Amino acid sequence: MHNFLPIAYFENQFVPFAEANISIATHALHYGTGAFGGLRGLPDPANPEQILLFRLDRHCQRLSHSARFMHFDLPADKIQQVIVDFIQKNQPSKPFYIRPFVYTSDLGIAPRLHNVKKDFFVYGLELGDYLSPDGVSCRISSWHRQEDRSLPLRGKISGAYITSSLAKTEAVDAGFDEAILLNAQGKVCEASGMNIFMVRNGTLYTPSMNQDILEGITRDSILTLARELGIPTEERAIDKSELFIADELFLSGTAARLTPISRVENYTFSKDRPISEKLREKLSAITENRDPDHSDWVFKIPLKG
Structure with a gap:
């Protein structure tokens, strides 16, 4: 309701x-x-x-x-x-x-x-938490993300979300919380309505813009914050098998904010997520106007006047 x-x-x-x-x-x-x-x-x-x-x-x-x-x-x-x-x-x-x-x-x-x-x-x-802040389980979807040559993926076109809907329901029906879609080349793309990040050996990775992803605003914010915090970052194509051996995985989006991934298929991940937690704490401080370094990211609207 x-x-x-x-x-x-x-x-x-x-x-x-x-x-x-x-x-x-x-x-x-x-x-x-x-x-x-x-x-x-x-x-x-x-x-x-x-x-x-x-x-x-x-x-x-x-x-x-x-x-x-x-x-x-x-x-x-x-x-x-x-x-x-x-x-x-x-x-x-x-x-x-x-x-x-x-x-x-x-x-x-x-x-x-x-x-x-x-x-x-x-x-x-x-709206409170869109996904559990403690972590979500993800299935690799049988549905693939559309290609930019057939749909303008730089926009949030409503018709494109039939694929997200199919993938999400397929995942939930199989006992998972969320779906991870691959692109037409078989590379990791994004979740049903969120970008995806991976940590391996202290470096933060996320699919690059040429992987048919949405240009996420929260994604851009997390990359900026990671670099400011001294966390190495890389935007590139990611293989499915890399997800299974990642140190940390998380989703990002306006509704999801920064949501950890606790399991992909039958691969379970540690609850020790130092980089994810550092980024989540920083993002929360900014959105609550507790971080003067990024006050320009927060638009303040008076309720009276």
């Missing part, structure tokens, strides 16, 4: 969430012609009169780029202003997740992006 925030932004106005409804004939519903973002917010632990958002500018920029793939001109500054207004109208008092979505809103048939109306909405819901 989700606790949705009471106000949504829909068809260029703020309305009660329950009234923000689309038709069953909506173009995006039939063809996956939508793109979305996702970002977390929380009341400032040191000042309950303001909300903290992690890397709001990057999230708005990525959604604007995703909209461009949909042939929709939606400037990042407009997205940001709507989100600020959205938060001030909802006055959230618990940690929450925001889902902005761009989509083809015309009614009718025929898959296309030309001569079809586009629109933009925002809603939110209270």
